[in-house]
Ligand SMILES: Cc1cc2nc3c(=O)[nH]c(=O)nc-3n(C[C@H](O)[C@H](O)[C@H](O)COP(=O)(O)O)c2cc1C
């Protein structure tokens with residue numbers, strides 16, 4: 001792991017309420033997949049090409065993955081994250097503690113809205129309209145959560161509700177006065193995705209794909225992009241590491257839409273490995289939360305800056321171009 005990210009993680013652990021730290025850090029079940037997401041990167045090595053004469057000029061292929069409840073990490077919550085994002089795309093969680101309109105107003109770059117399709121179609125549509133009015137540039141439907149994962153750390157702490165004064169603000173006054181709760185629903189299907197595509201002109205991404213056949217279905221259902229993700233090891237503890245699922249998904253998609261990888265990315269070298277294995281960009285979850293908890297807007301900016309700098313350095317050392325043959329198994 002990049003040492004700056006490790007330092008911010010240590011500081012976050014020290015300043016956060018242990019219950020909230022465990023909410024952010026924890027995974028599902030025995031937390032096997034949580035550990036595997038990072039370990040999968042350590043099982044790979046980069047086999048650089050040399051003497052290519054390429055001077056690296058490359059956009060920063062990183063998005064901020066959607067994570068809930070940023071005010072548990074810092075009083076400025078998602079406003080600090082949005083300010084720190086700069087030109088990096090921020091995928092703002094539906095479970096944000098700041099309303100999406102305020103998140104977009106605080107950001108200088110693109111903001112995408114992450115959506116859990118709600119059992120009540122009127123609530124889903126109201127959320128989509130809210131994201132459109134706010135000026136979001138895309139919708140990201142999270143598909144890996146027909147039910148909420150069982151997080152043993154949260155169960156042990158009895159952590160079920162946000163503290164007084166904090167709420168999932170996007171759920172306020174949606175189809176009537178008051179706050180609605182976010183519901184996960186096993187009834188959500190590809191049909192819901194089709195209805196969303198008809199409902200909005202926003203590009204529609206799907207997040208939480210691991211099976212190549214689902215990636216093909218997603219393309220057939222007209223998505224603008226796919227996020228290969230196991231929700232940071234928070235949904236099903238029996239799935240592969242996100243990185244291990246990436247190559248087959250990338251092959252199945254065959255360049256028809258961009259494929260983003262999230263889960264376990266903790267350094268510039270990890271970004272390079274994911275790109276070489278077929279991702280067009282990576283998403284960053286927990287490191288952003290550690291930066292936010294440790295030092296608010298400055299902390300998030302540090303996370304992004306250090307990843308950018310390290311990625312360009314690794315890319316240069318790799319000869320400036322990444323393809324699948326530059327990743328090998330580490331024996
Ligand atoms: C505390 C926390 C909250 C999360 N909340 C959401 C969410 O609201 N919506 C969503 O689609 N994914 C959510 N995720 C999953 C992330 O978007 C992402 O897939 C994951 O964190 C990536 O793994 P990483 O943390 O190892 O970078 C959450 C993850 C964490 C750690």
Ligand SMILES: CCCCCCC(=O)C(=O)O
Pocket residue numbers: 068095148182183231234
């Ligand atoms: C019932 C609240 C849902 C918040 C969802 C947050 C999330 O996805 C997570 O992994 O935590």
